[in-house]
Amino acid sequence: DAKTTQPNSMESNEEEPVHLPCNHSTISGTDYIHWYRQLPSQGPEYVIHGLTSNVNNRMASLAIAEDRKSSTLILHRATLRDAAVYYCILCGGNKLVFGAGTILRVKS
């Protein structure tokens, strides 16, 4: 399984945008880039995924580098409810393998 590298933790102010980076230099051509988040004592929640083009949905935006070796999850306006562990995962087959993720703290 291709690996991803994320910062251990990040901090953001409420109402400000947050850019969560992810490096995946060994990504293969068929790997999708998935993002999930996990709030305390809950299961992970799907955020967004993409292959080559940037993606937007109601929760976030996903910016994918042209060489696909890195991506950035963008939360446009962080709220206290966005405080969670964010996982960037490469999925090229039929399973999702989680790494350590980034702990996002949001300050009011």
Next chain:
Amino acid sequence: SQTIHQWPATLVQPVGSPLSLECTVEGTSNPNLYWYRQAAGRGLQLLFYSVGIGQISSEVPQNLSASRPQDRQFILSSKKLLLSDSGFYLCAWSGRRNVVPRNGYTFGSGTRLTVV
């Protein structure tokens, strides 16, 4: 709409007792199904996944087994629980085109198992 049900929410079991956790999915057919475990303060570990009835892939050697008796039912079992089996167990499903997930994975609400 699709929903995933997982029960029970919490469970306290003595060492050496059996375990059966059930997960069912509604509103879809031919899903990929997954069991994950999260030990306290740790990341999510993929235990088993299934792409069809009776088809189980095990990711790590362990004291647990999984079965898929019906298309939308996934069961996690153990004959004799160990202390190290304690953790947060999560079931998940994904839609698929052939075997590759079509969209994101949807997770259940989890079962917190404490083995005493």
